[in-house]
Amino acid sequence: MGGDFNIHSQEWDGGHHGHPGVATQLLNTAAELGLQRAPFVNPGPTFYPCIQGFRSTVIDLVFVQPDQTLMAQVTRVHNAMGESDHIPLATILSISADSGATPRRALKADREEQIRFVRVIEGEFAIKVDEHAPLNTPDQIDAVAQAIADSFSAVWETCSREVTITRRSKPWWTDECSVALQAYREHGSLEDWKLYHKAVKNAKRVFFDSRITEISITNKRTWDLMSWVQQRKLPPCEAIQYQGQPCHALPQLWDALHNTYNSASDRAFNIDILNSIPDMPVWGWGQPCHALPQLWDALHNTYNSASDRAFDIGILDSIPDMPVRGWVPFSALEMREALASCSNVSAPGPDHIKWSHLKMLMWAPTHVFTILLALANACLRVGHWSKHFKESMSVIIPKPNKPSYSAPKAFRPIVLLNTVGKLIEKMLSNCIQFDGVASDVFHPNQIGGIRQQSTEDAGLILTHMVCAGWAKGLKTSVIAFDIAQFFPSLNHEVLMAILRKLGFSDNVVKFFSHYLVGRSMQYAWGDFISDLCQADVGVGQGRALSPVLSALYLTLIMRLFELDPLTHGCFLLSYVDDGTLVVQSKSLLDNCAALKQAYSVIFELFKKFGLALEHDKSEVFHFNRSHSKDNPPVDLGYAPYTGTSPLKPKLYWWYLGFYFDRKLTFTEHVRYYSTKALSTVKAMKMLGSSTRGLRPVQKRVLYCTCLTFTEHVRYYSTKALSTVKAMKMLGSSTRVTYGF
Incomplete structure (x- = not known):
């Protein structure tokens, strides 16, 4: 246009x-x-x-x-x-679907083709990779890793075929559809059209039935089907109410919209008040990225913005060193458990090998299993990470519900790695987590990045603190903050010092000293792929080691926060890059003063560790079960929330999947998730009937998941939903869940 x-x-x-x-x-x-x-x-x-x-x-x-x-x-x-x-x-435009498509290689999705692909890999491994090859030096490790990569690459080139994915391509299309379409194009008869229509209908039915079975039964990920059933909204004239009356006619709707969105047309203002605030610098160069080289530079500079950030490693001297612990080699059971926990739907890396392929290759102590286990132990024993595993690809995907996508921060880089490297990282991550929990390495207030702990645990801790404070006559106030570009900002030198301080063995420290350097990545934006760029800071989002390394990084920050005399009486709760400062007293104004002081301390600590806070994402919330409407704002002392424009609290607080209200009634939370549960199950009706598709038991799983989410956190609530409303909702949902 x-x-x-x-x-x-x-x-x-x-x-x-x-x-x-x-x-x-x-x-x-x-x-x-x-x-x-x-x-x-x-x-x-x-x-x-x-x-x-x-x-x-x-x-x-x-x-x-x-x-x-x-x-x-x-x-x-x-x-x-x-x-x-x-x-x-x-303007250069693609006049057909094929003109703008890029050919690529792919495997057929049918099981026979996947099994053939795995069998060819086994034969290639037996030829190119020696089971008894020595793995005592970095060069020998690189040689085996390269032989594995060459085997995967050769088999991929042999078994894959070149396909062209266009905007008209359909995943359910089969060879029978192509034959029927060709016959219709040649003759153009009504009978050929009926045969073509029947072939398409059968292909769709077989494809979607198999996908529903695979997702809901084989993989047990029924939630993945929700992308097929988008929410159907009511017409605006039925959904919108104005001045307590529904808009049944279009003129009423237009008046309601106009009066709502233009309600400030006659409102007084004073623009001179802005003169007291200095102008902020223009973001970046203020220029859009018209060419791919500019786009790659913008992405690389954004996701590696912490490469030159200052830090103070001397602050760790105030914390005593933990005793050094030994390192136990990986066992065959650890490798099997790590592989079994991997999802079959994860996207493959540059080697094109999926987890399902690796599971078929390593179903028993096969030749492949023996080689990969020996390689994993050699990497930790020698302290070397192969160059082949250091190359990655960052796929840029948009973050949901952003007001503007003109800034690179509105997108999230997801790292795709070689599958063998991911498996070794997952095994190492499991060992570090087990060792950290057994040796009390992690701070007790850390929830994210540690196994067997979830957002529900964070909600339970916070809810218990609020209720315990009320029992003592105390009011609770919190500030939630977010760390800017957390995973890409972890400083490698600081991380190495933390590993030594926390008592990890020399094998682990030596391994990470080589693991963190010399890494390179490519950026993928749609069909466009950049050249390799050096990544000298951070850990990629999507790596198995990223959560546990980030948790170790935050451990000493939380300990230093506790040691600071200015934070006495302040509780710090951490869930990955989401932190929460909690204070309690008999006055909300005293809470605001304590929160400002604690926020300043945590900001300076993050700064010394090479991290930065996004002040504009900070939130304040006051828990108060009294009838008082007192809800004071907080002066953080950092722009944009200073004395002239303090941070104002909200009536409801969205935190890690919960809707908190000031009195902990969870009314808004229950209303939101009960509505979501009911609409989810109703939407699922289109994916199943009495004879085929999604079964009632899968619908029931979805409904129970929504309705019982965070039920332990809501244990204290007695006014969340009236009994009559609860029974009506339960009866309605039961009819939907078990009926068709």
Whole structure:
């Protein structure tokens, strides 16, 4: 979609100030059509008015599909302007589904093809990888790792086939559909059309039945089916109420919307108050990424922003060293348990090997099993991590529900690794967690990154503290904070010092000293892949070792926080990168003062460890069961929440999957999850009937999961839902769950 829209906005014209409502309407209309504005390769005005004194502007725009924005190459063609006052725009578009598709290699999804692929790998392993190869030096470890990689690569090239995935490609399409379609194209008869339609219908039924069985029964991940059943919302004229009355007619709806979204049109304001606040610097260079090299630089600089960040390792001297513990080699049972816990639906890494392939290769003490177990033990014994395992790919995916996706921080990098390396990392992660719990390495207030602990434990701790405080006549206040780019910001030098301080064996310390250096990664944005970039800081999100390493990183921070005299009486709770400061006293104002002081201490500690807090994501909440409406804000002392604009508490607080209210009635929490449970089960009706599809027992699992989520946290609540409402909801859900 393109043309002269005659709309001015600072979004596409840097010389214009403001973004009028009609510009917002244009962008929303384009979004509803599945289109996005394509940037110019050579930015500049597109309209040069003939009248003197009028400024040249940008009013000619081009909108394309989101996956075509980088390939569109919208160019202002000055030479073709002629006598017109508009500059023509040249755009490169894919006129068919095949023209913009990239060929790739893939395996057929049927089980016979997967088994054949595994059998060929076994034969290739027997030829290229020696079971008795020595593994006593780094070079020998690299040689075996490279032989494994070569075997996987050779088998992949042999068994895979080149396919072209287009926007019209369907996962359920079969060879029978192709034959029926070809026959219809040749003859065009009604009978051929019926046969083609029947083939498509049968292919869809077989595909979706097998997928439902695989997801809900084989993998026991019934929740993965929810992406197929999106929420069906009520029409706006039935769902919207205004001034206590439903909008049954369109004029009433328009009046309600207009009066709601324009309620501040006559509201007084004083813009001079902004003069007391200094201007903030413009984010980045303030320029959009029009080319792939700019995009790779933006992503790399964002996810490695902590590479030059200052830190103070001397702060660890105040904590005594723990005694050094020994290291026990991996056993065959540990490898089997680590492999069994891996999900079959995880995306494969650069070696194209899935967990399901590795499970078939290592179902018994086979040749492959023996080699990989010996390789894992050699890596820890020698203290070496193969270069082959250090290469990774970061797939960039958007974070949900972000107001804008113009900044790289609105996206999340997910690391894809070679499968053998992931297996060894998972085994090492399990051992470190077991050793850390047995030796009291982790702080007792750490919940995330440690096995057999979940968000429900964090909610239980907080709920118990609040109720225990009320029993003593105390009021509880909390500040929740978030660490910016946590996994990519872990400093390697600090991490090595922490491992030595916590008493890990020389084998582990030596291994990580080589594991953390010399790593490189590629960025994948859709079908585009960047060159290798050096990653000298952080641990990738998606690695098995990332949660436990981050937990070790936070352990000493929490201990130093406890030792600080300014934090006396303050409780610090941590769940991965989400921290919570908890204070209790008889006055909420005293709580606010204590929270400000504790927040300053934790900020300085994170700074010395090379980490940073995102102040704009901090939240404050007061628990108070009295009838008082006192809900004071907190001056954090850091922008944007200072004395002139303090951090204001909310009536409900969303924390790790719970809806907390001030009196711990959990009314909002129960209302939210009971509605979600009922709508989930109702939506699941379209995936099953009395003869095929999703069975009632799977629907019941989904409903119980929603309704019993955090039931231990809600144990103290007695007013969460009235008995009548609970019985009505239970009866309705039972009919839906067991009926068709």
